[in-house]
Amino acid sequence: MTARSTKFGVDEKERFMLFLIAPAGIVLVCFEIIPILIGMNASFREWSLVNPQRTWVGPKQYIAVFTDPVFLKMVLPNTFVLMILSVGVSLALGLALASLLNRPFFGRAIMRTIILLPLTIAPVITATMMRWSFNDQFGVITIFLSYLGLPDVAWLSDRWPSFALVIMTDIWIWTPWFTIILLAAMQGLPPEPFEAARIDAATPWCIFRRVTLPMLRPVIIVCVLIRAIDAFRTFDQVWILTGGGPARSTEVFSVYAYVLAFVDLDIGRAAAAAGIGALIMLFVGVGLYRLVNRSMEVSR
Amino acid sequence: MIALALHALRRAIFAISIAAIFVVFVGPIAILGVTSIRPASGVFYIWRGTNFTFNNFVEVLHQSQVVEAMWNSFVLSTSATILSLGITVGSGYMLSRFGGWIQRSWFATIYIFRTVPYISWVLPLYLVNTRLGIYDTYVGLLLPHIAVHVCFFSWLMKGFFDGINPSMEYAALIDGCTRWGAFYRVALPAAMPGIAALAILCWLSTWNEFLFALILSGKRTPLITSTMAQFVTETGTEWNLMSATAVLAMMPALLVTIFGQKYVIRGLRM
Numbered sequence: 001m002t003a004r005s006t007k008f009g010v011d012e013k014e015r016f017m018l019f020l021i022a023p024a025g026i027v028l029v030c031f032e033i034i035p036i037l038i039g040m041n042a043s044f045r046e047w048s049l050v051n052p053q054r055t056w057v058g059p060k061q062y063i064a065v066f067t068d069p070v071f072l073k074m075v076l077p078n079t080f081v082l083m084i085l086s087v088g089v090s091l092a093l094g095l096a097l098a099s100l101l102n103r104p105f106f107g108r109a110i111m112r113t114i115i116l117l118p119l120t121i122a123p124v125i126t127a128t129m130m131r132w133s134f135n136d137q138f139g140v141i142t143i144f145l146s147y148l149g150l151p152d153v154a155w156l157s158d159r160w161p162s163f164a165l166v167i168m169t170d171i172w173i174w175t176p177w178f179t180i181i182l183l184a185a186m187q188g189l190p191p192e193p194f195e196a197a198r199i200d201a202a203t204p205w206c207i208f209r210r211v212t213l214p215m216l217r218p219v220i221i222v223c224v225l226i227r228a229i230d231a232f233r234t235f236d237q238v239w240i241l242t243g244g245g246p247a248r249s250t251e252v253f254s255v256y257a258y259v260l261a262f263v264d265l266d267i268g269r270a271a272a273a274a275g276i277g278a279l280i281m282l283f284v285g286v287g288l289y290r291l292v293n294r295s296m297e298v299s300r
Numbered sequence: 301m302i303a304l305a306l307h308a309l310r311r312a313i314f315a316i317s318i319a320a321i322f323v324v325f326v327g328p329i330a331i332l333g334v335t336s337i338r339p340a341s342g343v344f345y346i347w348r349g350t351n352f353t354f355n356n357f358v359e360v361l362h363q364s365q366v367v368e369a370m371w372n373s374f375v376l377s378t379s380a381t382i383l384s385l386g387i388t389v390g391s392g393y394m395l396s397r398f399g400g401w402i403q404r405s406w407f408a409t410i411y412i413f414r415t416v417p418y419i420s421w422v423l424p425l426y427l428v429n430t431r432l433g434i435y436d437t438y439v440g441l442l443l444p445h446i447a448v449h450v451c452f453f454s455w456l457m458k459g460f461f462d463g464i465n466p467s468m469e470y471a472a473l474i475d476g477c478t479r480w481g482a483f484y485r486v487a488l489p490a491a492m493p494g495i496a497a498l499a500i501l502c503w504l505s506t507w508n509e510f511l512f513a514l515i516l517s518g519k520r521t522p523l524i525t526s527t528m529a530q531f532v533t534e535t536g537t538e539w540n541l542m543s544a545t546a547v548l549a550m551m552p553a554l555l556v557t558i559f560g561q562k563y564v565i566r567g568l569r570m
């Protein structure tokens with residue numbers, strides 16, 4: 001659909017293209033690229049907010065981050081577990097919800113409105129209400145679960161329950177996003193393959209697996225790509241729900257760098273951690289992009 | 301008979317799952333809403349009957365920090381929306397309508413900087429802002445928000461322009477319109493519905509943004525999300541006041557969801 005026109009003169013056209021992106025480019029350079037360069041510079045220095053000596057120390061900060069047991073045993077696994085579980089479960093639930101809502105029924109408009117709520121409400125608020133609902137003593141959901149006779153869980157004082165709560169909150173926020181996009185995609189599918197499958201007496205599950213899923217594949221892949229990139233930098237929910245605790249056991253990458261900078265006041269090491277995260281994401285991002293491009297060509 | 305029973309069973313399962321979805325998504329919000337109209341003494345009990353009060357809202361609105369934070373967030377979101385969309389509409393148009401090395405490298409730039417985690421550049425940005433003396437001011441908050449929107453919304457704008465047939469613009473060019481004229485007079489008006497959808501998304505995402513607010517705003521220009529977070533982490537026991545603040549902070553989201561649903565869905569689908 002991109003218009004690659006040949007009737008335009010090259011120079012004048014390129015000038016117009018540069019003119020169109022100039023404002024965006026200037027903002028990007030000044031407020032994203034230059035800060036990243038400053039951060040890279042800071043990551044090679046002994047730089048703390050209490051002692052602004054800024055001595056050049058070479059790769060010491062990177063080594064410190066990579067030998068930090070908290071980073072290796074907690075932060076990295078947590079970040080990727082959160083990423084994989086959140087994306088995987090929200091995709092599965094989103095598919096289920098979208099197929100459920102992809103038929104007329106009474107109250108469908110209301111359901112659509114309700115499903116939008118988690119996407120429009122700030123994650124900070126969502127995390128606050130989850131924290132309150134799962135409060136150890138007074139949380140409505142905690143009380144309800146023990147009323148049902150389930151064993152008491154100290155939701156916010158043990159590692160795995162807290163981390164499960166973080167992941168659940170993330171899934172609560174992002175399932176609707178998958179649902180909305182997949183629902184729109186399902187409604188845009190041509191009806192003929194479904195009719196053919198029904199004539200062949202295929203079961204609904206078979207239709208879903210053999211007809212719907214393959215046709216939705218390109219949409220699903222792009223959704224997963226976008227979500228995976230964004231899930232890596234999850235901060236809000238973790239910070240409000242657990243603050244990385246108990247004992248730093250639920251810290252994810254963004255929280256780790258934030259704590260280094262603004263709790264430990266060690267700018268140098270925080271910049272190194274942030275740089276490592278950006279590098280990881282660069283590889284993951286480019287890798288995913290390649291994957292997307294290749295699988296799109298195959299499915300076409 | 302069996303077929304009828306099966307049909308009824310299937311309908312029942314369907315109704316139950318719809319009800320379950322309803323409870324899962326409305327439940328936590330309802331709990332927050334109920335807590336916000338409980339008196340302080342009633343917060344810690346679930347069955348308090350009809351013991352409701354609006355004093356929490358009165359008390360919260362008397363705290364100057366909350367009102368100030370909501371105003372600041374409003375000003376910031378509105379100006380960021382106008383500026384970001386003004387900047388990205390051209391870049392999205394370029395990405396959609398042109399080809400060649402400029403387009404390819406700009407797309408790659410946007411994609412790569414879209415993947416950079418916020419913390420990796422907001423952290424040094426904190427140093428930049430304190431050095432330039434714009435830490436904790438509107439300008440110091442506005443520009444980073446626009447920078448993050450450049451990557452997001454250029455991409456979305458591209459998708460949006462891809463869906464508009466360019467033949468009208470060609471017609472305008474053949475009739476002697478300049479390139480700028482074809483963009484400004486032909487493509488832009490056609491894109492207006494999409495831009496409105498993106499404006500709502502952009503406004504909400506600025507209002508909801510937390511990490512920037514936490515790092516780049518302080519006591520002079522508090523924002524609503526960082527103020528809320530402060531409530532949660534510092535005065536973590538006044539749940540009734542906290543819920544009232546949260547309900548106030550989610551008002552724009554509720555209004556948009558109820559009245560601007562069409563636009564939100566259109567924006568998300570791009």
